[in-house]
Amino acid sequence: MPEAYWLYEDGIGEARAALVHDDGILAARIELPGRLRVGTIARARLTEFQLATLDSGEQVMLDRRPPGLTLGAALTVEVVREAIPEPGRAKRARARPTDAAPAAGPDLLARITAAGHPVRHLRAHEADALEQAGWSETLDEALTGDIAFPGGALRMSPTPAMTLFDVDGDGALDQLAERAAVAVAQAIRRHDIGGSIGIDFPTITGKAPRQAVAAAIDAHLALPFERTAVNGFGFLQIVRPRPRASLPELLRDDPAATATRAALRLLERAPPTAPNRHRLSPAVDACLAAQPDWLAELVRRTGRTPILNA
Known part of the structure; x- marks a missing residue:
């Protein structure tokens, strides 16, 4: 089985990375510049x-x-x-x-390099390997909270107290809950969710089915974490380290800036022969006006000035 590997892209306004295996994203990470990093x-x-x-x-x-x-x-x-x-x-x-000497904390590239998987650096003129692996779909999950899995769907809702997952689907409830447990564990890793996490499973009766759901979490979510058992109402709580914001928290904090960085990624990847006129939403247009260095970097990288909303 091919080894998992990181795709890394030094984007405009953000660095982005995805851990890919079997052409799917196991973990997606975005880092914004100028933030105070862990380890600083x-x-x-x-x-x-x-x-x-x-x-x-x-x-x-x-x-x-x-x-x-x-x-x-x-x-x-x-x-x-x-x-x-x-x-x-x-x-x-x-x-x-601390008594240690001042030093900068490791950035996203340093962290994924230290993780041990191979790192592939992406360039805008190359085929879009991030998109082929499901980058846009992963960002949509983070922004909307809607996550599909076989036979069901999750609704992910970050709150100040905890991130909540609600389970919906068809079929036998014990089997649905087990499938959902796998999907939740995968989503936690994919979106880098830490802190308190609550999962509202369908109400299932019997000790053995509830233990099977908890075992599915244990099998698919890497340590360190702690969890409760599934209670009689179908609720299970997980607590994980939370060194930084999750992907949903990061993207939802400033939707206009999130949309602007995504638009810049598309503009940077446009072929030189493609039309140079682009219509952007008012929110993205206003964000670009407030971030002239982003547009200047786009011009520097592509060698041409886009004509926007003209």
Whole structure:
């Protein structure tokens, strides 16, 4: 069986990667520039009881306040969780005190390279291997929450408290629940979902069928994670590490910017002989106006200036 491999693309406004196996996406990752990454070690000052301000001006919550440290005192911190977008506000990045020397945290390319699978770098003039593997479909899952699986469908709903999966489908409920468990485990990996995860399975009777559903989660979701049993109402909860935002949280945080980056990807891949006039939505047009460096990078990469909405 062919080995899984990463596809990596240094896009305009984002870096993107997909772990591909058997022509399907096992894991999809997007990283936006300028974000404070896990593993970053930086100098800071204590500005509130458990709040530190980095020399760059960014603020991080501390896991613990070092004993004897007074407000305004200098310290060095290591980022252990990136900022998490939420409706109306964002959870600040979390950090812990450290004695290590300042250093930048590993970016997406460094992380996937360290994972051990081969990495293939994509170029805009090549065939679109990401799209062939199902990139657009994966992004649609993240944006809409609708995930199909054989004989059923999941509805994925990120909330500030947890990511929820609701199961719907046909056939015997115990078999539907087992298929759904596999689909949920695969979706968790594909969309990089961490923290608390709740799954609302169909209500199934009997200890053995509920244990089979839990076993399907165990078989298809890599450690580390903890879970409950399936209770009598069909609910199971999983808790996983959450070092950064999931793909749905990242894409839904700014839908206009998400759509703009996707549009730029298509524009960059347009053949030189293709028409150069493009009609964009008002939201994408406004986002491009607010991000002139993105359009400038497109011109630099393609060698021509697109005519937009003219």
